[in-house]
Amino acid sequence: MLTYACDLAAVRAAADRIRGIVHRTPVMTSDTLDRLAGRRLYFKCENLQKVGAFKYRGASNAVLRLTDAEASRGVVTHSSGNHAQALALAARVRGVPAYIVMPKTAPAVKKAAVEGYGGIVTLCEPNLADRERTANALVERTGATLIPPFDHPDVIAGQGTAALELLEDVPDLDAIITPVGGGGLLAGCCVAARGVKPGVRVFGAEPLGADDAARSKAAGAWQPQAAPDTIADGLLTSTGQLTWPIIRDLVEGVFTVTDDEIRAAMRLVWERMKLIVEPSGAVGAAVALGDGFKSLTGVQKVGIVFSGGNVSLDKLYW
Amino acid sequence: MLTYACDLAAVRAAADRIRGIVHRTPVMTSDTLDRLAGRRLYFKCENLQKVGAFKYRGASNAVLRLTDAEASRGVVTHSSGNHAQALALAARVRGVPAYIVMPKTAPAVKKAAVEGYGGIVTLCEPNLADRERTANALVERTGATLIPPFDHPDVIAGQGTAALELLEDVPDLDAIITPVGGGGLLAGCCVAARGVKPGVRVFGAEPLGADDAARSKAAGAWQPQAAPDTIADGLLTSTGQLTWPIIRDLVEGVFTVTDDEIRAAMRLVWERMKLIVEPSGAVGAAVALGDGFKSLTGVQKVGIVFSGGNVSLDKLYW
Numbered sequence: 001m002l003t004y005a006c007d008l009a010a011v012r013a014a015a016d017r018i019r020g021i022v023h024r025t026p027v028m029t030s031d032t033l034d035r036l037a038g039r040r041l042y043f044k045c046e047n048l049q050k051v052g053a054f055k056y057r058g059a060s061n062a063v064l065r066l067t068d069a070e071a072s073r074g075v076v077t078h079s080s081g082n083h084a085q086a087l088a089l090a091a092r093v094r095g096v097p098a099y100i101v102m103p104k105t106a107p108a109v110k111k112a113a114v115e116g117y118g119g120i121v122t123l124c125e126p127n128l129a130d131r132e133r134t135a136n137a138l139v140e141r142t143g144a145t146l147i148p149p150f151d152h153p154d155v156i157a158g159q160g161t162a163a164l165e166l167l168e169d170v171p172d173l174d175a176i177i178t179p180v181g182g183g184g185l186l187a188g189c190c191v192a193a194r195g196v197k198p199g200v201r202v203f204g205a206e207p208l209g210a211d212d213a214a215r216s217k218a219a220g221a222w223q224p225q226a227a228p229d230t231i232a233d234g235l236l237t238s239t240g241q242l243t244w245p246i247i248r249d250l251v252e253g254v255f256t257v258t259d260d261e262i263r264a265a266m267r268l269v270w271e272r273m274k275l276i277v278e279p280s281g282a283v284g285a286a287v288a289l290g291d292g293f294k295s296l297t298g299v300q301k302v303g304i305v306f307s308g309g310n311v312s313l314d315k316l317y318w
Numbered sequence: 319m320l321t322y323a324c325d326l327a328a329v330r331a332a333a334d335r336i337r338g339i340v341h342r343t344p345v346m347t348s349d350t351l352d353r354l355a356g357r358r359l360y361f362k363c364e365n366l367q368k369v370g371a372f373k374y375r376g377a378s379n380a381v382l383r384l385t386d387a388e389a390s391r392g393v394v395t396h397s398s399g400n401h402a403q404a405l406a407l408a409a410r411v412r413g414v415p416a417y418i419v420m421p422k423t424a425p426a427v428k429k430a431a432v433e434g435y436g437g438i439v440t441l442c443e444p445n446l447a448d449r450e451r452t453a454n455a456l457v458e459r460t461g462a463t464l465i466p467p468f469d470h471p472d473v474i475a476g477q478g479t480a481a482l483e484l485l486e487d488v489p490d491l492d493a494i495i496t497p498v499g500g501g502g503l504l505a506g507c508c509v510a511a512r513g514v515k516p517g518v519r520v521f522g523a524e525p526l527g528a529d530d531a532a533r534s535k536a537a538g539a540w541q542p543q544a545a546p547d548t549i550a551d552g553l554l555t556s557t558g559q560l561t562w563p564i565i566r567d568l569v570e571g572v573f574t575v576t577d578d579e580i581r582a583a584m585r586l587v588w589e590r591m592k593l594i595v596e597p598s599g600a601v602g603a604a605v606a607l608g609d610g611f612k613s614l615t616g617v618q619k620v621g622i623v624f625s626g627g628n629v630s631l632d633k634l635y636w
Contacts, residue, residue, distance in 0.1 A: 026344060028366075047592045048346075267631060274365045274594040274627035309592035313585060316634065 005242035008195025011160035047309030055086035061158030074144035083149035088119030150184030151240030160188030180204035181235035183243030204254035205287040234280030323560035326513025329478035365627025373404035379476030392462035401467035406437030468502030469558030478506030498522035499553035501561030522572035552598030
């Protein structure tokens with residue numbers, strides 16, 4: 001039997017570790033979306049999670065797993081997205097420094113958000129080489145621990161706690177859909193859900209403009225994501241060395257949706273459910289409303305993760 | 319002892335009557351808003367209620383109180399707002415017709431929303447005289463029962479169930495704030511809250527551009543609202559013959575806020591709580607964040623009703 005970076009025991013341990021620190025988010029339903037999807041949908045509202053995204057689960061688990069000696073030297077990551085804010089808050093809760101490397105082109109509001117959670121921002125050139133060089137220099141100088149956004153066992157296990165809670169609240173789900181970017185959420189939720197309920201079917205939801213996971217599944221081998229182009233800006237990266245094997249072997253399939261479908265789903269959620277989801281967070285709902293997923297048989301009750309709600313309210317999305 | 323149009327027994331009976339039909343909405347909190355308000359705030363999320371507003375409580379109670387013979391002839395109201403949609407759905411749930419009189423100038427989207435819930439729309443001239451004439455003609459022709467939007471004992475009792483639930487979930491509240499337009503929500507919640515917890519302090523929240531309740535309280539006598547001018551389009555009307563005595567005698571005070579304060583509170587709720595509230599629904603939060611309310615002493619925990627979430631997503635509010 002293959003061994004993966006994360007198993008059910010690790011997710012259960014993460015759930016115990018982060019209890020009381022991370023919100024147990026509600027599960028919400030909508031008659032209108034059920035009617036449009038042709039089945040009953042249960043939305044796990046990680047948009048209502050602290051920092052507005054599921055990322056706080058994995059970041060908290062990773063920070064809490066450090067020894068006191070390790071933690072005291074702090075944590076490092078390079079990210080301009082939700083993981084950066086999540087790690088900054090998780091570090092502050094433990095009372096240790098978080099060094100966040102961000103490209104100098106990142107919006108001022110994102111830098112301010114990280115600093116609002118107590119993160120120490122270091123700007124770098126907007127390319128991967130300089131991001132990694134800058135982060136490595138910080139690690140060398142401070143002795144801090146690098147916590148990557150998804151390809152890390154403790155991060156994957158933390159994200160999986162969302163599926164544990166979802167199945168506790170709705171045990172008779174037939175399927176679960178989560179968005180997939182780097183794959184931490186999908187891999188963690190898949191291991192958790194199929195661990196507690198082996199027959200549950202797990203699917204990824206991906207924008208067509210960053211469809212590496214769908215292409216990888218079709219090819220049966222890892223494919224990189226070059227030049228992503230989608231409104232779902234949290235899902236641009238390729239899957240990782242630790243997340244891909246789980247997705248390859250345990251996830252049934254990855255469905256893609258267009259940006260127009262994402263926008264339409266996002267608007268429906270705002271209008272009918274009165275919940276703010278970000279484009280990346282609405283991709284699972286968009287899949288459930290699309291013809292491909294609707295044609296699946298034997299699927300009555302579907303859990304869907306609203307992965308985040310961090311959007312700029314200075315513009316309209318439609 | 320004065321007798322009012324509604325008492326705790328009526329609210330409790332309403333709660334029994336509408337249980338399972340009306341959502342028991344969640345109570346949500348936000349560390350950010352607590353910090354800004356200087357105390358702990360508990361938001362009763364009626365924006366997540368069916369039809370997106372508390373109005374479904376009162377409409378359901380009123381429709382369910384009718385005898386079978388009365389109900390079979392249907393219900394009538396004149397409204398272009400949330401009450402119209404609420405009454406249409408409440409009637410459909412009972413399987414009886416709802417005749418909704420709307421001004422011909424009402425946005426097409428509001429007419430479509432009422433019709434989406436099965437309401438039968440009759441258009442009239444955009445003035446009160448023609449609205450009442452048209453509604454009365456419908457009553458005469460069909461034998462249907464007029465259910466006004468707020469000044470009706472069963473409507474007031476239904477709205478009060480929101481406060482019953484809020485105090486069940488958070489029994490140690492020191493105060494409750496609700497928006498006030500016609501006063502159905504404020505009067506019902508006040509009777510309910512002070513019925514179960516006599517020491518709880520109840521306040522109204524009103525836009526400065528439609529401040530008849532605040533002026534009435536200041537004068538100790540009912541004042542009409544002429545020429546309202548506010549973004550909070552659900553709070554334009556004067557208080558009613560049944561709601562005003564309750565507000566006069568049992569509500570401690572009414573705080574007013576400017577439209578800029580309402581917009582700022584609304585944006586905070588969208589950004590930090592990821593919840594869509596309409597301008598009228600954010601007025602209670604705006605009061606809690608304002609200097610007047612903040613200067614009250616002895617108030618640690620405050621319940622606030624997010625009264626609705628029905629906004630057009632075709633425009634920005636800031």
